[in-house]
Amino acid sequence: MKFLITGLGNIGPEYMLTRHNAGFMVLDRLAAQHGLTFSLNRLAYTAEWRYKGKVIHLIKPTTYMNLSGRAVSSYLKQLNIPVENLLVITDDKDLPFGKLRLKPKGSPGGHNGLRNIDEVLGTQEYARLRFGIGNTFAKGRQVDFVLGRFPEEEMAELPQHLDRAGDALISFCTSGLQHTMNFFNQ
Template sequence: MKRYLITCLGNIGPEYAGTRHNAGFMLGDHMAEEAGVSFTSCRYGDMAKVKVKNCELMLLKPSTFMNLSGVAVRYWMNKEKLPLENLLVIVDDIALPFGAIRMRKQGSDAGHNGLRNIASELGTQNYARLRFGVGNDFPKGCQVDYVLGKFPPEEMAEMPALLKKASEAVKAFCLSGADFAMTHFNK
C-alpha cells in the first residue's frame, strides 16, 4: 500500500476556525468527515488516516502554528520513512481567486511563512503543494488581517463544493500522480 503525508496547514485554536489561513485544516476536516474517520492527537498535531483504493493518506493538521509547520512535516516524514514525492502540502493562497485550486510538484514559498518553514526544515522546495485560493480583496498593508479573517457567509456557502473538488485533486495526486492531478484540476 502506498502511503502519503497530506499536510493540511492552518493555525490551532478556536479563534482561527473558519479563517482563510485555515483553508488547509478545512480541507483535512472535509476529507476525514467524507471518509468517516476522526482526527486523533499525535506528536506535533492531529492525524486521521484515510484509505483510498491502494493508498493510505495520513492527514496531518500540525499543532505548531503556521510559521513552524516544517517541524511537524520533517518529524512525520522521517518517522514514517516517506520519500519526498509522497508529501503533499495543502495551503491557502492569496494570489489565487477564491475557490481556485492549483497543484504544483514544487515551487517557491511565494511569501507564505508555512511553506517557507517547511522548505527550511526539509532543505528543499521540491515537494508538492495544493494551493487553495482565498482571494486578495484587502487594502494595501492589511494582508495579515485578511488571511486571519473569517470567510464571509457567501463564500462559506460555496465551501462544501470547493472542498469536494480539492479533495478529489488530493486523491488524484495519490492515485495517479502530480502530473495527472495538475492536468485535471489546474484550470
C-alpha cells in the same frame, strides 16, 4: 504505497473558518465525508486512511503555521515516506477564491508555512496544492484578511471548493501528480 498529506493552518477556535486555515478545512471536510477521525499526537492532529491500496496519512500541524516544517519533517521520517509522496495544502491570496493550483515544487511565495517547510526539509521539491482565498484587502491589511473569516457569500460556496480540493488530493495519491495537475489546475 504511503503518502503524507499536510493541511496547513493554525490551531485554536479563534482560527477556525479563517482563510489561513484552508488546509485544515480541506482535510476536515475529507475526513468527515469518509468517516475518518483525527487524533492529537506529537506535533499534529493525525488520521490514517486506507484507500484503493494506498495508505494516506493526513496531518494538521499543531505547531502553528510558521513552524509547520517541524511536524512535516517529523512525520516524513517517522512514517518513512519519501518527499515525492508529500502534498502540502495551503491557502493562497494570489489566487481567486476557490481556485486550485497544484504544483510539483516552487517557492513559498510569501507563505510563512511553506517557507518553514522549505527550510526544515532543505528542499522546495515537494507538491503543494494552493487553495485560492482571493485578495480583496486594503493596503496594509493582509494579516487581518488572511486571519479573517470567509464572508457569508463565500461560506455558501466553500463546501464545493473544499470537495474539489479533496478530490485533487485523492487523485494525487491514486493517479499521480501530472494527471492531477492536468485535471485540477484551472
